[in-house]
Amino acid sequence: xxxxxxxxxxxxxxxxxxxxxxxxxxxxxxxxxxxxxxxxxxxxxxxxxxxxxxxxxxxxxxxxxxxxxxxxxxxxxxxxxxxxxxxxxxxxxxxxxxxxxxxxxxxxxxxxxxxxxxxxxxxxxxxxxxxxxxxxxxxxxxxxxxxxxxxxxxxxxxxxxxxxxxxxxxxxxxxxxxxxxxxxxxxxxxxxxxxxxxxxxxxxxxxxxxxxxxxxxxxxxxxxxxxxxxxxxxxxxxxxxxxxxxxxxxxxxxxxxxxxxxxxxxxxxxxxxxxxxxxxxxxxxxxxxxxxxxxxxxxxxxxxxxxxxxxxxxxxxxxxxxxxxxxxxxxxxxxxxxxxxxxxxxxxxxxxxxxxxxxxxxxxxxxxxxxxxxxxxxxxxxxxxxxxxxxxxxxxxxxxxxxxxxxxxxxxxxxxxxxxxxxxxxxxxxxxxxxxxxxxxxxxxxxxxxxxxxxxxxxxxxxxxxxxxxxxxxxxxxxxxxxxxxxxxxxxxxxxxxxxxxxxxxxxxxxxxxxxxxxxxxxxxxxxxxxxxxxxxxxxxxxxxxxxxxxxxxxxxxxxxxxxxxxxxxxxxxxxxxxxxxxxxxxxxxxxxxxxxxxxxxxxxxxxxxxxxxxxxxxxxxxxxxxxxxxxxxxxxxxxxxxxxxxxxxxxxxxxxxxxxxxxxxxxxxxxxxxxxxxxxxxxxxxxxxxxxxxxxxxxxxxxxxxxxxxxxxxxxxxxxxxxxxxxxxxxxxxxxxxxxxxxxxxxxxxxxxxxxxxxxxxx
Ligand SMILES: Nc1ncnc2c1ncn2[C@@H]1O[C@H](COP(=O)(O)OP(=O)(O)O)[C@@H](O)[C@H]1O
Ligand SMILES: [Mg+2]
Numbered sequence: 001x002x003x004x005x006x007x008x009x010x011x012x013x014x015x016x017x018x019x020x021x022x023x024x025x026x027x028x029x030x031x032x033x034x035x036x037x038x039x040x041x042x043x044x045x046x047x048x049x050x051x052x053x054x055x056x057x058x059x060x061x062x063x064x065x066x067x068x069x070x071x072x073x074x075x076x077x078x079x080x081x082x083x084x085x086x087x088x089x090x091x092x093x094x095x096x097x098x099x100x101x102x103x104x105x106x107x108x109x110x111x112x113x114x115x116x117x118x119x120x121x122x123x124x125x126x127x128x129x130x131x132x133x134x135x136x137x138x139x140x141x142x143x144x145x146x147x148x149x150x151x152x153x154x155x156x157x158x159x160x161x162x163x164x165x166x167x168x169x170x171x172x173x174x175x176x177x178x179x180x181x182x183x184x185x186x187x188x189x190x191x192x193x194x195x196x197x198x199x200x201x202x203x204x205x206x207x208x209x210x211x212x213x214x215x216x217x218x219x220x221x222x223x224x225x226x227x228x229x230x231x232x233x234x235x236x237x238x239x240x241x242x243x244x245x246x247x248x249x250x251x252x253x254x255x256x257x258x259x260x261x262x263x264x265x266x267x268x269x270x271x272x273x274x275x276x277x278x279x280x281x282x283x284x285x286x287x288x289x290x291x292x293x294x295x296x297x298x299x300x301x302x303x304x305x306x307x308x309x310x311x312x313x314x315x316x317x318x319x320x321x322x323x324x325x326x327x328x329x330x331x332x333x334x335x336x337x338x339x340x341x342x343x344x345x346x347x348x349x350x351x352x353x354x355x356x357x358x359x360x361x362x363x364x365x366x367x368x369x370x371x372x373x374x375x376x377x378x379x380x381x382x383x384x385x386x387x388x389x390x391x392x393x394x395x396x397x398x399x400x401x402x403x404x405x406x407x408x409x410x411x412x413x414x415x416x417x418x419x420x421x422x423x424x425x426x427x428x429x430x431x432x433x434x435x436x437x438x439x440x441x442x443x444x445x446x447x448x449x450x451x452x453x454x455x456x457x458x459x460x461x462x463x464x465x466x467x468x469x470x471x472x473x474x475x476x477x478x479x480x481x482x483x484x485x486x487x488x489x490x491x492x493x494x495x496x497x498x499x500x501x502x503x504x505x506x507x508x509x510x511x512x513x514x515x516x517x518x519x520x521x522x523x524x525x526x527x528x529x530x531x532x533x534x535x536x537x538x539x540x541x542x543x544x545x546x547x548x549x550x551x552x553x554x555x556x557x558x559x560x561x562x563x564x565x566x567x568x569x570x571x572x573x574x575x576x577x578x579x580x581x582x583x584x585x586x587x588x589x590x591x592x593x594x595x596x597x598x599x600x601x602x603x604x605x606x607x608x609x610x611x612x613x614x615x616x617x618x619x620x621x622x623x624x625x626x627x628x629x630x631x632x633x634x635x636x637x638x639x640x641x642x643x644x645x646x647x648x649x650x651x652x653x654x655x656x657x658x659x660x661x662x663x664x665x666x667x668x669x670x671x672x673x674x675x676x677x678x679x680x681x682x683x684x685x686x687x688x689x690x691x692x693x694x695x696x697x698x699x700x701x702x703x704x705x706x707x708x709x710x711x712x713x714x715x716x717x718x719x720x721x722x723x724x725x726x727x728x729x730x731x732x733x734x735x736x737x738x739x740x741x742x743x744x745x746x747x748x749x750x751x752x753x754x755x756x757x758x759x760x761x762x763x764x
Contacts, residue, residue, distance in 0.1 A: 039051040039052050042189075044188060044189055045188070046185050046186050046188070047183060047185050047188070048160070048163065048188060049188040049189060049192055051192075053156045053157060053158050054156065054157055054158070054159075054160055054163050055154050055155070055156055055188070055192055056154070056155045056163055056166075056167050056183065056188070057152055057153065057154050057155075057183070057184045057187075057188055057191035057192060057194075057195060058152070058153045058155065058167065058170060058171065058174070058181045058182065058183055058184070059150070059151070059152050059153075059181070059182050059184050059191065059203060059205045060150075060151040060152075060174065060179045060180065060181060060182075060205075060207075061180050061181075061182045061205060061207075062179070062180035062207070063149075063178070063179055063180075063207055063209065063213075064177070064178035064179070065127075065131070067213055067216050067217075068216060070216065070218070071177060071216055071217075072084075072177075072217055073242075074173060074176070074177055075153075075170075075173055075174065075177065075179075076240065076242070077239065077240040077242075078169065078170065078173055079240070080155070080166050080169060080170065081155070081156045081157060081166065082153050082154060082155045082156060082166065082170060083153070083154045083156070083195055084151070084152070084153050084154075084195075085151070085152050085153075085154075085194065085195040085196075085197070086149065086150070086151050086217055087148075087149065087150040087151075087152075087194070087199070087201040087206070088147050088148070088149050088214050088217070089147060089148050090145060090146070090147055091145070091146040091147060091148060091208065093139065093145070093146075096139055096145075096146040096208075097136065097139060097140065099208075100132060100135060100136045100139070101136070103132055104129070104132055104133065104136065107125070107128065107129045107132060108129070110125065111125065111126075111129060135210065138210070144210045144211050144212065145210070145211040146208055146209070146210060146211075147208070147209055147210070147211065147214045148206040148207070148208055148209075149206060149207055149208075149209045149213075149214060149217070150194070150201055150203065150204065150205055150206045150207075151179070151217075152184075152191060152194055152195045152203065152205075153170055153174075153181075153195075154191075154192060154195040155167050155170055167183070182205075184203060184205075187203060190202040190203050191203050228245060228246055228247035228250045229247075230247045230249075230250070230280065231245040231246045231247035231250070232245065232246070232247070232273060232276040232277055232280060233245055233276060234246050234273065234562060234564075234571065234573070235269075235558075235560065235562065235571035235572055235573040235574065236571060236572045236574060237569055237570070237571060238559070238569075238570040238571055238572050239569075239570070244562065244569065244571055246524070246564050246567075248498055248523070248524050248564075249464055249496060249498065251523035251524060251564060251565045252523045252565060253489075253492075253493045253521055253522065253523050254464075254492070254493055254496070254497070254498035254499075254523070254524075255489055255492065255493075255498055255499045255500065255501075255518070255521060255522040255523065255524070256270075256273075256498060256499075256500040256501070256522060256524040256525070256526070257500075257501050257502075257503075257509070257518060257519065257522040257524070257525045257526070258270060258500070258501070258502045258503070258525075258526045258528065259503060259504075259506055259509065259525070259526070259527050259528065259530070259538070260504060260526075260527065260528025260529055260530060260560075261504060261528070261529050261530055261531045262504050264504075264528040264529040264530075264555070264557070265528055265529075265557045265558055265560075265573065266470075266502045266503075266504065266526075266528055267292060267470055267502060267585070268557075268558075268573070268575075268583055268584070268585075269526060269528070269558075269560065269573045270468055270470070270500060270502055271293065271296055271582075271583040272573065272575050272579060272583065273500075274286070274466060274468060274500075275296070275300075275579060275582070275583075277464075277466055278300060278429070278430060280464075281464070282464040282465060282466055282498075283429045283430070283458075283463060283464070283465035283466070284302070284429065284430045284431070284465070284466050284468070285426075285430075285431050285432075285433075285454050285458070285465065285466070285467045285468070286431070286432040286433065286467075286468040286469075286470065287432075287433050287435070287447050287450050287451065287454075287467070287468065287469045287470065288432045288433060288434050288435065288436075288470055289435055289436060289443055289447065289470060289471045289474065290436055290470065290471070291434045291436035292470075292585055293432040293434075293470075294432065294434060295582065296582050296583060297430055297431075297432045299582055300430050301428075301430075302428055302429065302430030302431060302432065303427070303428035303430070303431045303432075304431075304432050304433075304434050305424065305425075305431060305432070305433050305434065306434045306437070306679075307433055307434065307435050307438065307446065307450075308435070308436075308437035308438060309414050309415065309416075309417050309437070309438070309439075310417060310697055311417070311679075311693075312423060312679075312691070312693060312699045313423060313424050314417060314418060314420045314421070314422060314423045314424065315418070315422050315424060315449045315450065315453050316375060316377060316378075316418070316419075316420060316421050316422045317332070317335055317378055317410075317418060317445075317449055318332070318358070318375045318376045318377055318378060318380070318381065319375045319421070319422045319453075320364075320371050320375060321422075321452060321453055321456040321457075322456050322457075322459070322460075323456060324368070324371070325359065325364060325365070325366055325371065326366075329352075329355055329356075330483065330484055330487075331452050331484055332351075332355055333348065333351065333352075333355075333484075334448070334483070334484035334485070335445060335448055335449065335452075336351055336403075338444045338445050338448045338475065339406055339407075339444075339445050340402070340403070340406055344399060346395055346398070346399040347399040347402060347403055349399075350385065350388060350396070350399050350400050350403060351385075351403065353384075354381055354384040354385050354388075355381065357384050358376045358380050358381045358384050359376065361376070361380070361384075362374070362375070362376045362380070364376075374421065375421070377419050377420060377421070378407060378410050378411055378418065378419045379411045379419050381407070382404065382407050382408075382410075382411045385400055385403050385404050385407065386400075386404055388400035389401045389404050409441065409442065410442075414439055414442075415438070415439070415441075415442045415445075418446075418449075422453075424453070425681075425683070425687075426454070426457055433450050433454075435447065435450075443474055444474040444475060447469065447472075447474050447475045448475050451467070451469065451475060451488070454467055455467065455488055455492070455497070458492075458495065458497050459495050459497075460495075461495070462495055462496050463496060464496045464498075465496065465497050465498070466497070466498045466500055467492075467497060467498070467499055467500065468500045468502070469499070469500065469501050469502065470502045471502065471503065471504075472501035472502055472503045473503045473504065473505035473508045473509070475514075476501070476503060476505075476508050476509060476512060476514050476515045476518065485514040485517055485518065486513075486514065486517035486521075489517060489518050489521040489522070490517075490521050499518075499522075501518060501522075506530065506531075506534040506537065506538060507534065507537075510534075510537055510538075510541055519541075523564060523565055524562075524563070524564045524565075525542075525562075525563040525564075526560045526561070526562055526563075527542065527552055527560060527561040527563070528552075528555060528559070528560045529552060529553075529554075529555035529556075529557075529559065530552045530553065530555075532553065535549060535552060535553055538552065542561075542563065544561075548561055548568075548570070551570055558572050558573045558574060559571075559572060559573075560572075560573055615652060615653045615654070615655075615663075615667065616650055616651075616652045616663065616664055616667040616668070617650065617651050617652075618648060618649070618650055618651075619637060619648075619649035619650060619651050620648075620649070622651065627651065630651050630653075633653075634653050635651045635652060635653045636651075636652060636653075636654075636660070637649055637650070637651060637652075638650050638652055638660040638661065638664060640660075640661050640664040640665065640668075641735070641751065642668055642751070643668050643669070643672060643751050643752060643754050643755055644752060644755075645751065645752045650664050652664060656684040657684070658684070661735070662689075662704055665704050665733060665735075665751065666682060666689050666690060666704050667682070668751075669689075669690055669702060669704070669733060669754055669758075670682050670690055672754060672755055672758050673690065673692045673758055675758075676695070676758065676759070676761070676762040677692060677693060677694075677695070677762070679692055679693040680692035680693075686723065687701075687723070688701035688702060688703050688720075688723065688724060688727070688730065689702055689703055689704045690702040690704075691727070692761075694728075694729075694761035694762065695761065695762045695763075698728035698729055698761070699727050699728050699729075700727060700728060700729045700730065700731075700761060701723075701724050701727040701729070701730040702730065702731060702732075702733065703720060703724060703730065703731075703732050703733070704732070704733045704734075705717070705732050705733070705734050705739075717745060721745060721746065724746065729761075730746060730747075731746060731747040731748070731749055731757065732745065732746060732747065732748045732749065733749055733750075733751060733754055734748055734749070734750060734751075735750070735751065736750075737750045
């Protein structure tokens with residue numbers, strides 16, 4: 001877009017030129033950039049050019065016949081001051097074929113000439129002829145294309161003697177990879193311009209190469225790993241600062257494991273990776289025992305599901321979660337292994353029978369048609385175990401008592417909220433499960449349940465997704481046997497799920513069966529700073545060499561050893577400042593951010609920010625231009641009478657199936673509830689429109705009814721009421737005061753009555 005602007009004077013323009021300065025912004029910008037980036041003087045010499053530093057250019061005039069992927073890496077990895085430019089331009093197929101045919105004819109004539117003269121034909125000539133023939137064939141069949149390539153290097157130094165040394169080293173290295181170097185004497189100025197990152201080759205010292213040779217010039221290739229086009233930045237190679245870009249989903253399996261001492265940066269690096277994967281449209285789920293992902297989730301408009309005693313989110317451990325009954329039994333035994341620490345043979349036998357009996361009693365059998373029945377709860381299982389505690393046989397009552405005692409917490413004790421049917425909504429691309437407030441005894445079992453649940457939900461789609469388990473040792477230490485975990489880690493690649501485990505308890509990973517199963521099925525491993533107590537074991541297990549062991553012992557924040565497939569490389573994990581702000585947990589830095597955010601009141605005077613993420617906003621808050629922008633991205637305008645009875649214009653983006661008015665009222669009511677609690681949810685499904693938790697822990701449902709549907713669809717409403725009755729309390733919101741007469745349905749409020757009603761739930 002070019003638009004005339006009033007331009008400030010540029011210091012480098014004089015007289016006439018200054019007058020001409022009514023051009024476009026682009027003109028101005030390109031002049032300004034030229035001015036800011038040019039050196040003040042340039043002195044040309046035959047063999048170098050002096051612009052601040054001395055520059056000496058070297059061109060490649062010949063290449064080896066065969067090259068392998070990443071063959072330029074050795075050049076680039078030299079730790080010297082130089083720039084390298086490669087110009088690659090395509091040849092048209094016709095002219096390539098013509099050229100090759102002419103070349104073939106010439107070679108044939110040469111060969112024929114030598115033959116008739118009775119001379120020995122040199123092997124190189126035969127080779128060349130064969131190569132040309134093969135190339136022509138490849139081009140005609142479309143497997144190869146031709147390119148012209150030029151490679152220039154600009155060696156730099158403030159000191160001429162130093163420059164000589166650098167030049168010699170570069171030439172040596174080029175020779176060693178069979179590239180013939182040539183200093184571009186008397187052409188230094190042209191050469192320097194050809195090396196600048198402006199894509200302009202003035203030297204034109206080119207050679208023809210094939211597409212496969214051109215592709216192997218990609219300088220960031222790592223010889224031991226195929227570069228991935230869809231990868232994310234993992235970190236930077238510590239030896240040469242080359243960015244390491246990997247797509248875990250392209251490796252033999254997409255799983256990841258991060259091992260390191262506490263505070264070593266484990267969570268930090270996974271937060272970075274999940275943000276970057278999220279942008280690549282990977283769905284993210286996080287099991288977060290320390291509630292440290294919440295801010296990150298907020299930034300991406302994700303959803304934090306808080307699970308705690310008293311919360312209305314429940315996973316029933318007895319729920320089949322879409323598994324077969326046999327699979328469920330296996331997972332239940334694994335669940336009890338986490339719960340009991342270990343399962344003795346006698347305990348296992350009792351559980352086996354009790355589990356069978358529990359499902360049987362409720363009518364769930366091996367027949368798949370019975371699996372959709374309402375599952376039993378832990379209490380049902382508990383009731384099967386309880387009678388056995390009164391047995392007079394040692395082998396029965398002892399293990400039964402141990403099981404019953406442990407289960408008590410889940411049936412009558414602090415974790416009894418799990419003794420209900422599953423209630424959870426995974427309706428977001430980025431979800432974290434905050435389980436910080438679960439008592440420590442229950443954390444492991446809950447993580448296990450979440451793992452099982454999310455895994456089974458994620459099984460349903462082939463979309464790329466990541467399940468992060470922070471502090472995974474709580475699950476991995478699930479006893480000696482690890483069949484269940486083993487099955488999870490082995491099968492998740494089938495439906496594109498990357499299981500990402502973070503743990504500081506190296507011991508468990510290295511020794512427990514579950515841990516070893518995870519290791520063996522995890523292609524990407526990140527080793528961060530390790531405790532001295534485990535370093536020997538790590539060294540042995542990962543076959544580290546001395547330098548690698550040393551690195552892990554003294555590693556600073558962000559230092560890691562990356563093992564990905566066949567690749568092993570020390571890397572530095574770095575975040576951009578914006579990313580860092582989102583993920584750091586250092587108290588000082590967080591305080592600093594709060595202070596800065598509160599800063600001087602500049603913001604109040606600015607136009608309101610355009611928050612395109614909020615689906616309902618008052619129109620008067622925006623400038624005309626902003627309204628236009630909102631309209632462009634699918635917002636529309638609607639007039640609705642609000643909770644104070646004032647008719648107002650709103651800009652909304654209603655992507656639900658409900659009417660716009662319904663959508664606005666739903667949002668207004670939710671905002672009203674949010675004044676008192678964060679525990680409020682909007683639903684666009686069969687569930688009530690809003691659910692929230694009152695100050696005394698009641699779960700309240702709110703249903704917004706369009707006036708018409710209340711009159712005409714009595715049946716639909718009655719069906720809804722059956723759902724609403726399951727909540728501790730519920731009420732309707734209507735627009736027309738006359739409708740209050742349908743009070744037999746329950747409490748019916750007009751909009752203006754809503755604020756007082758909501759307040760009443762928080763007044764105790
Ligand atoms: N690569 C890194 N670059 C910058 N700071 C980092 C890096 N890794 C960790 N940190 C800092 O260290 C803190 C602790 O790291 P964290 O990942 O929470 O440790 P843990 O290994 O216990 O999960 C982070 O909040 C961050 O401030
Ligand atoms: Mg952590």
